[in-house]
Amino acid sequence: MFKLNNIYRPITAQPFLNDESYTEIQPCEALKPYICCFWGTQKPYSSFTSTEIKDKLVIPDTCMDIVFNTNMDKNELDGFFAGVSDTTFIDKTKNVTSSTSCFAIRFYCWAVPLFSDESMKNVLNSFVVVEDYFKNFKRDLYDILISNQLFLNRVDKVQQYLINKINLDKQNANIMNSVYKILKSKGTVNISELAGFTAVSQRQLERLFLEYVGVSPKKLSGLVRYQYLWQDILYNTNLNIHDSVCKYGYTDQSHLLKDFKKYHTLSTVDARIFAYKTR
Numbered sequence: 001m002f003k004l005n006n007i008y009r010p011i012t013a014q015p016f017l018n019d020e021s022y023t024e025i026q027p028c029e030a031l032k033p034y035i036c037c038f039w040g041t042q043k044p045y046s047s048f049t050s051t052e053i054k055d056k057l058v059i060p061d062t063c064m065d066i067v068f069n070t071n072m073d074k075n076e077l078d079g080f081f082a083g084v085s086d087t088t089f090i091d092k093t094k095n096v097t098s099s100t101s102c103f104a105i106r107f108y109c110w111a112v113p114l115f116s117d118e119s120m121k122n123v124l125n126s127f128v129v130v131e132d133y134f135k136n137f138k139r140d141l142y143d144i145l146i147s148n149q150l151f152l153n154r155v156d157k158v159q160q161y162l163i164n165k166i167n168l169d170k171q172n173a174n175i176m177n178s179v180y181k182i183l184k185s186k187g188t189v190n191i192s193e194l195a196g197f198t199a200v201s202q203r204q205l206e207r208l209f210l211e212y213v214g215v216s217p218k219k220l221s222g223l224v225r226y227q228y229l230w231q232d233i234l235y236n237t238n239l240n241i242h243d244s245v246c247k248y249g250y251t252d253q254s255h256l257l258k259d260f261k262k263y264h265t266l267s268t269v270d271a272r273i274f275a276y277k278t279r
Contacts, residue, residue: 005032008183010061010227014275020045025155030163034111036063040103042151044072056091060263062223063106066130070145072099077145079130079138083123084109084214086223088265103145103154110179113170113212123214174198175212187225188249191217226263233268234275
C-alpha cells in the first residue's frame with residue numbers, strides 16, 4: 001500500500017477541538033496508510049452531565065467514516081457509514097437521555113475498498129447503515145464497544161480487528177498511482193495528465209475512480225485542492241492570497257475565495273477565526 005499519509009492528512013473545520021464530546025487519535029503505524037484517525041466521545045455522556053455538547057461544522061475531508069453510537073443503559077449499538085462528501089453540513093446536537101457514547105473510524109476514501117464488501121459507486125454524500133458496505137463490522141465489534149466505555153480502550157481493540165480485515169488483493173495500482181499524483185500536485189492535476197501518468201484512458205480512469213473511490217478524478221482533485229488551501233489558511237499566518245491563486249491554479253482571487261466558501265460555507269477569515277475559537 002502506498003503510504004500516502006506521509007504526504008497528505010486532511011483536517012476538520014475545528015482541528016483543535018478536544019473535549020469530552022469530541023476527541024481524535026491517530027492509528028497505529030500499521031493502519032496509518034488507511035485510516036486518518038479514530039474519533040468520538042472520551043466517555044459516555046447524557047443530557048444530565050455538565051458537558052456542553054455543541055453543534056459541529058463538518059467540511060469535506062476526502063474521508064469516509066464508520067460511526068457507532070452505543071446506548072450503554074440498554075446495551076444497544078447503532079452503526080452508520082458516511083460516504084465521501086463534497087458538501088458542508090451542521091452535525092446537530094441531539095437530546096440524550098441515557099448513557100450514550102460515540103466511536104468512529106475515519107478512513108481515507110481510497111482505502112475503504114480494502115475493508116468493504118461493496119463497490120463505492122454510490123457513496124457520494126451517502127449516510128446509510130453500516131451493514132450496507134461492511135457486512136459484519138457491527139456484529140464483530142458489538143462486544144468491544146459495549147464492554148469498553150473509554151475511548152482509548154476501544155481504539156486498542158478495534159485496531160487489532162481492522163489489521164486483520166485489510167485485504168490488499170482489492171488494491172488497484174492505477175487508482176493508487178492516480179491518487180498519489182493528485183496529492184503531490186495538491187489537487188491541481190487534470191484528468192488528461194492523470195491518464196498519461198497511469199497509461200490508462202480517461203474513460204477507464206473515470207470508471208475506476210467511481211468503483212474504488214466513489215467520486216471522479218476531477219472531483220477528488222477539487223476536494224484535495226480545497227483541503228490543502230484550508231490548511232494554508234489555517235496554519236500560515238503570512239498567507240498571501242495572490243500567491244495561493246497561482247499555487248493552486250485559480251483564475252483570480254475571486255475564483256479562489258468563491259471556491260473556498262462553496263466547500264466551507266464561511267469566508268477564509270471567518271473560517272480561521274472559527275477554528276481557533278476551540279483552542
